[in-house]
Amino acid sequence: MPRTKKIHALKRPKLRQSWSKFNLYNLSRVTAPPAANKTFFQQKWLAKSMLRSYHNPDVREGTWTRMFDRRLPAVVPMDHRYLAKYDGSEMASGRGMGVDKKPQRDARGNEIRGPEKTPYMHMTFHPLERRLDTAIFRALFASSTREARQFVVHGWVKVNGRKMIYPGYQLNPGDMFQVDPERVLYATGARKVKKDKAESNQELRRRAEERTAKKEKAEEDRAVGAVVEEEPENNTVEPTAEEDDTTTPQTYSTELKALLKRATAILDDSKRDLSGKRQQELRTFRKDLKSTFSKLRGMDESDLQETTESFETALAEILTKVPAEDLSKQEQAADAAASPSEPLPSNPQLQNKTTLDAHRARKDAELLQAALVRARANPIDTTKPYATPWTPRDYMSAFAFIPRYLEVNQNICSAVYLRHPVARPGLAEVPTPFHAETMALGFNWYLRRR
Template sequence: MRDGNVFNLKRALPRMSWSAKNLYNLWSRSLGPLSSETNFTKSAQTLFQQRWRSKRFVRAYHGDWIGENKFKRWYLPERLPDVRPRHLSASGTSSSSGSSSSRGFASDDIYLSKWAKRDRDAKRDLRAGREAAEKAASTPVGSLMFMEVERRLDVFLFRCCFATSAYQARQLVVHGKVTLNGVKHTNPNALLNPGDMVSVDPAAMPLLRIRQVEEEAQVEEKEEETTTTAETTSPSESSAKDKDQAQVEEAPAPKEPTEKKPSAPKWTLPAFAAPNLFVPAYIEPSFATCSAVYVRHPTARPGYSEIPSPYDADGEVMRFAWEWYAKHRPRMRGRKERWTSPETARA
């Protein structure tokens, strides 16, 4: 954890955690008094300020422990998908805001139908082109710029609900409690590939608690019952019981060794954990064996993104963050710099 005060209520930046303070910050940013700061429809801020604030909001959740330069160099995809909305004009051309107009999806068919004086076919092609443009515009591809962050080993453990925060998952990996494809792995920066299986030591998981506490509570209750019954007995009964106990003590019977049954672990969820109990579609967990499989890379389809985020996957915050990284792209990685990759570096 880079900052000890990551759950500051004044900043109210949501993080990858199940903490009660983080839940309050999430409510404050989405529905609470600070929700107006993420609405840039009517804002007196400059375009640079809006982009920078959006980048700050998004990066606070998606890998805030990763340095900015390292994130731009190693965790941004090689090509960022265009998230700017496209508008199809009546002539059949598709134009995006901030870019020159280009030929649309069905522009050639529309021009050919008009030249052949087939107005019905031209209207049908225009309608099909508009539907295709709306479908492409409604796909929240902007959130896919955090796909490489979701491939990280520590983030994967947090998504599997094996840890209450990404910082705790990182600690499990560094302490050698996690195995990747059957081999102990201590580098939380490792990127997973489809088909990789990750297992966690059940004894190190904070969500698994031994039932020893419940057994101790039952023993204490029995002891209290015996003391109360001893106090309520009469003196004659107590004297008779003392004589019987003395006779038993004179001739002690051999004690049979009692075998302690191994207590089974039990899942114990912390308070306010219900909003965070979900597993993305690209993960196949097995809570009985404390393991999970990374099935495939996360993707997006019209109206839905598989990358969890506290902000709208196709909203203003995500689009302004995309514009920030589109303008501040890092330089290309050379062969001499590949050894500095966080995946190959020591944890």
């Protein structure tokens, strides 16, 4: 596989069906090819080479030539009232008699333009949109047509419930294709810095930008005489892009000890009326936590972070199962003292102190439960080949569009090919970054008879 820069050819731009940053740069500087000192044949050949570099260059030229169809599909909306009033002869009125039609104008004097023109030439490569690999790329299940082709060849794609290993399969209206969700998460997700870390390059860049913004803000505040709080000396050295802002193993040990102390306090609280099942869960949790302390020295920082977060999530899940009415009065008073400035609700039924504390505890439990649901849906997993929690990869938003002829369900990574793409007034359903003149020259190249 050639290198990325060679594929996109920054010196002489070549546009590709890819989410690469090099491709985005080439898209920003693409122009119509010059035609001042070129023959018509040279213009057509240059336009053809530009178009074929974008519209699935993995398809051989001979294969595409056999697929080419000079009949370009298009639809035109017809007004039944106009058809009932005229028979078509009004289109030729005034021709050859020196009568010029005056442009119609509205009340403000602006010229009323007719219907938009139909971009027929943009439909030159409409047969390629039926290919399975192109449809997977258009449905945002892969970051390029080459990656989509790889998914199909490796057996990660199903069409109508059956595995399909041919990237050139021609989809018919109503066909449903599905890609393995893990492949889609890998193709569209951010990349990791290292295999043993869950963070991605864009996460490190975001942190570096935040540090730079804070530093610039501090310098501006010093310039205007504002009081800037000095950072501790041990935090003056900023980590590089390769290093992560993780804490030390001693910090994780302290956090685990705090969790163990909290679980023990809950069990020893005689005023809490816990069920037998909850007590058993807390004892098991405390046992697993104690056995983890003997393994802290042999674990790296990523495993320590994952272990600590898993124990925090487990304890939070146990606490969310405890009814809010079972909270002890001591904890209710502690919660009330922790937030004394919070105003009382306007509901008269919540003016009572005990009722208010139970209401706040129930709201906190609901918020915690929602956070746990989000954490389960997008967890931290160092074994995945993509960054976790999952985040979209760089430069994805510039290419995130779905054509009208596809119906996509991102939850199950499947899509339905509704119909063949068509052109309509002002819109062509075959996405292309090239100008209509370039598309017309490429269409004329393939019109020639050999």
